[in-house]
Amino acid sequence: MRASNLSLVLGEVARTGPASRARVAAHTGLTKSSVSGLVTDLIHAGLLEESAPAAVERGRPATALTLAPDGAAGLGLEINVDYLAAVVTDLSGAPRYHHVVRRDNRGREVAEVVADVLEVARTATRSAASQGLPLAAACVAVPGLTVDGTVVRTPNLGWTQVELAAAIQEDTGLEVDLENEANVAALxxxxxxxxxxxxxxxxxxxxxxxxxxxGGGIVIDGQVFRGAHAGAGELGHVVVAPDGPRCACGGHGCLERMAGQQEILARAGVETMADLTRACEAGDQAALDAVADAGRYLGIALASVLTLLDPAAVVLGGAFATLAPWLSAATSASISHHTGATEPPPLMVSGLGSDAAVRGAAGTVVRRVIGDPAAYLARNTARRVGSS
Amino acid sequence: MRASNLSLVLGEVARTGPASRARVAAHTGLTKSSVSGLVTDLIHAGLLEESAPAAVERGRPATALTLAPDGAAGLGLEINVDYLAAVVTDLSGAPRYHHVVRRDNRGREVAEVVADVLEVARTATRSAASQGLPLAAACVAVPGLTVDGTVVRTPNLGWTQVELAAAIQEDTGLEVDLENEANVAALxxxxxxxxxxxxxxxxxxxxxxxxxxxGGGIVIDGQVFRGAHAGAGELGHVVVAPDGPRCACGGHGCLERMAGQQEILARAGVETMADLTRACEAGDQAALDAVADAGRYLGIALASVLTLLDPAAVVLGGAFATLAPWLSAATSASISHHTGATEPPPLMVSGLGSDAAVRGAAGTVVRRVIGDPAAYLARNTARRVGSS
DNA sequence: GCGAGATAGTCCAAGTCGTGAACTAAGTAA
DNA sequence: TTACTTAGTTCACGACTTGGACTATCTCGC
Incomplete structure (x- = not known):
């Protein structure tokens, strides 16, 4: 009904940028009159704006419709092993605030880290307010499994059963959603x-x-693939060495056990990722071998992923993006060796690096508004009525 | 709009069996009056029927609504390596006709096999007509990759670029859809x-x-997962032995190369699957070892599948269903060893065996009618008008 | 066996929404 | 200036859903 059509129109503008009512009508299959009506609603709601008519060839010039730069915004937060981050994004997805706090959170009290997160969230919220950006909701990227606003476990932070969403919601007054870091990074x-x-x-x-x-994020037709219990995409624990050593997860020969950061650093004989990068740049053979080894194992895992999921591409993110120059050749060769595909899907390198997850988290919020503007408006007007 | 609501009502009856208008209204969230209207339409269309009122506790007894046994039917066909099969299914999914022709199709001319398929299809069509079942469409299960009505390739039949859908459509006058055998079997x-x-x-x-x-079929939220190029689910070519021998697909150490029928038979020292089953029943150690070995490899592949896709269960079908008594213990152990999960998803055994694919193909057709009855009716009435 | 209560189903007036055609607005090309 | 082209609005109509009133048909308790 109207709700889905509102989303159709708003989504069309979001996808294709500035568009006239007529073009939206043509692209969506709705009639011009329907689009006109829906657009006036969206403008009144503050989600869409009219901008100056563009110059044209023939006929009456179209009045361009754009996403309102202060229509609705999303707060993205990220809790990770060695940093916290916040991003505020407007409807178009453009970052309007970005802040990262570097600090190793391993071994710290959960309450302490949560307090830091709340502080980061508060600062971001203030910035949004001062820019006139109404936050629709917040989304938190967590490096672990989350269910219904609770962090079930984070292998590398050691958290279990932390009611994170409720804490942030209480403090900021925003609806809060938790997501797996790998999934929002993919988005x-x-x-x-x-x-x-x-x-x-x-x-x-x-x-x-x-x-x-x-970690791994599987995106199919623009949607994150979560599996039956939200545990899908755990690329790190695909079996790449059936007779391999025991992994922390309890399995044997997992990718993470054979090609994780600890393993690479140990084999290369260096302490930190920065050291490793320097060693590779200097042409250190031990470092290059260690990275190539990891690349080979990654290729075995990806070979299975490609045959099982048939994706159109693979994107290397995080540390693998940094190591790509010395890693991807080995990975590609390994993929070819194990799939026999003449043209395996392209291996791409992340353009966002470590920012992918926070930006994805913030984007999730505004995409949800675009996906169901009626719901956002209903919530918003209801809140206004309730507070007046 | 009305189209989706028609499907909502019809789907509710299909799911929960005989239901009153009132219960449908309660379950779907529609009002009683809307349901009444939609139901009368569906009855006039011949998709729904009223049956005798059931005895009740208090109040006016409900008139039960059931799927019309002669409302719409689906034709399922299957082309496989050593048999052809046809099934006609009514709206409820119950098989109303079932026919299997056993014959090894390897090495035969494509045209010959297609002629056989057409013959099988014609016989099935006649049976449907004599039962008063109007066929809505046909769906053909093929052991290979299909795109848009064309069989791109079938590894074990050696077909490439066969325009199968057009041939069957011309002969039967039905809309024809091709599907991967493993996918419809899963459905x-x-x-x-x-x-x-x-x-x-x-x-x-x-x-x-x-x-x-x-083969493998991945079902997520009731839908087949196809991947970007319809090639997802190729469980047979997951890497289970990174240093293993070359597979026919060009890769190395694929599951099919390590645990396919040929490999098992060779290791067990027998000729046919029937021999193998007998040997296992007799307690022959070579046979039992061969099957257990295959089970172990299957477990390695499934461990990766479980971590990547997080399904709620695994169903063993086809030959693995037959071998399950001697295979599943090894498979379960191997899964546990490689995932470390304390409670891996249950390993179930197929209840349909080799019939799964044809029945799934026929079911696909009627499910599509239930999913969009308006489209089915539009096509049908249009055809009637056109032919009158 | 008769009314009260309960449940199923229909009918109808009201309101919502998209459609399509006619119309207005605003530009270019000759 | 006229013809043509494209953008956007207005409005009557039709298709649907809704909600409430109303009818139908059963069980239960007296």
Whole structure:
């Protein structure tokens, strides 16, 4: 009904940029009159704006419709092993505020870290308010499994059963959603990474995020693939060495055990990722071998991923993006060796690096507004009525 | 609009069996009056029927609504390596005609096999007509990759670029859809296999169909997962032995190369699957070892599948269903060893065996009618008008 | 066996929404 | 200036859903 048509119109403008009512009508299949009505509603709601008519060839010039720069905004937060981050995004997805706090959160009290997150969130909220941006909701990227606003566990932070969403919601007054870091990173990469294939944006791909652990985000037809219990995409624990050593997860021969950061650093004989990069740049053979080894294992895992999921591309993110120059050749060779495909999907390198997850989290919020503007308006007007 | 509401009502009856208008209204969220209107339309269209009122506790007894047994029917066809099959299914999914022709199709001319398929289809069509079942469309299960009505390739039949859909369509006058055998087998298993989990039908699972090759069907939220180029689910070519031998697909160490029928038979030292089953029943150690070995490899592949896709269950079909008694222990152990999960998803055994694919194909047709009855009616009345 | 209560289903007036045609607005090309 | 082209609005109509009133048909308790 009208709700879905509102989204259709708003989504069309969001996708294709400034558009006239007539073009929206043509693209969506609705009639000009319907679009006219829907557009006036969206303008009154403050989500759409008219801008100056563009010069044209023939006929009456079209009045361009654009997403209102102060229509609705999303707050993205990220809790990670060695940093916290916040981003505020407007309807178009453009970042309007960006802040990162570097600090190793391993071993710290959960309450302490949560307090830091609240502080970061408050500062971001104030910035949004001062810019006149109404926050629709917040989304938090967490490096672990989340269910219904609760962090079930984060392997590398050691959290279990933390009611994070409620805490942030109480403090900021915003609706809060928790998401797996690998999943929102994949979405961020899709929306803001600028990847294209045959001229159209990527909508089916696998994103590999190599932070301390190895995560994976599977995106199919523009949607994150979550599986039955929200546990899908755990690329780090695909079996790449059936007779391999025991992994922290309890399995044997997992990718993370064979090609995780700890393993690479140990084999290369260096301490930090920065050291490793320097060693590779200097042509250190041990470092290059260690990275190539990891690339080979990654290729084995990706070979299975490609045959099982048939994605259109693979995007290397996080640490793997940094190591790509010395890693991707080995990975590509390994993929070819294990799939026999003459033309495996392209191996792309992340354009956002570590920002992908926060930006994806913030983007999730505004995409949800675009996906159902009626719901956003209903909530918003209801709140106004309630508070008046 | 009305189209989606018609489907909502019809789908409710299809899911929950005989239901009163009132219950449909309560379940779907529509009002009683809307349901009344929609139901009269569906009855006039011949898709729904009123049956005798059931005895009740208090109040006016409800007139039960059931799917019309002769409302619309689907023709399912299957072309496989060593047989052809046809099934006609009524709206409820019940098979009303079932015919299998056993014959090894390897090495035969494509045209010959297609002629056989047409013959099988004609006989099925006649049977449907004599039962008063109006066929809505046909769906053909093919053991290979299909795109847009064309069989791109079938590894074990050696077909390439066969315009199968057009041929069948011309001969039968039905709309024809081609599907991958493993995918429709998974759907058939879901709809007609009787699998349940916690009292609700399975909707997220992986179906392993071990015929001559090893295929996989991934079902997520009741939908087949196809990937970007319709090539997803190729379980047979997941890497289970990174240093293993070359597979026919060009890769190395694929599951099919390590645990396919040929490999098992060779290792067990027998000629046919029937021999193998007998040997296992007799307790022959070589046979038992061969099957257990295959089970172990299958477990490695499934471990990766479980971590990547997080399904709620795994269903063993085809030859693996037959071998399950001697295979599943090894598979379960191997899964546990490689995932470390304390409670991996249950390993179920197919209830349909080799019938899963044809029944799934026929079911696809009627499910499509239920999913969009308005489209079916539009096509049907248009045809009637056109031919009158 | 008769009314009260309960449940199923229909009917109808009201309101919502998209459609399509006619119309107005605003430009270019000759 | 006229013809043509494209953008956008207005409005009557039709298709649907809704909600309430009304009818139908059963069980239960007296």
């Amino acid at each position: 961020g990469e899709m929306w803001f990474g600028g990847h294209e294939q045959d001229g159209t944006p990527l909508r089916d791909f696998v994103h590999v995020s190599g932070e301390i652990g190895i | 058939g298993e879901m709809w007609f296999g009787g699998h349940e989990q916690d009292g609700t039908p399975l909707r997220d699972f992986v179906h392993v169909s071990g015929e001559i090759g090893i």
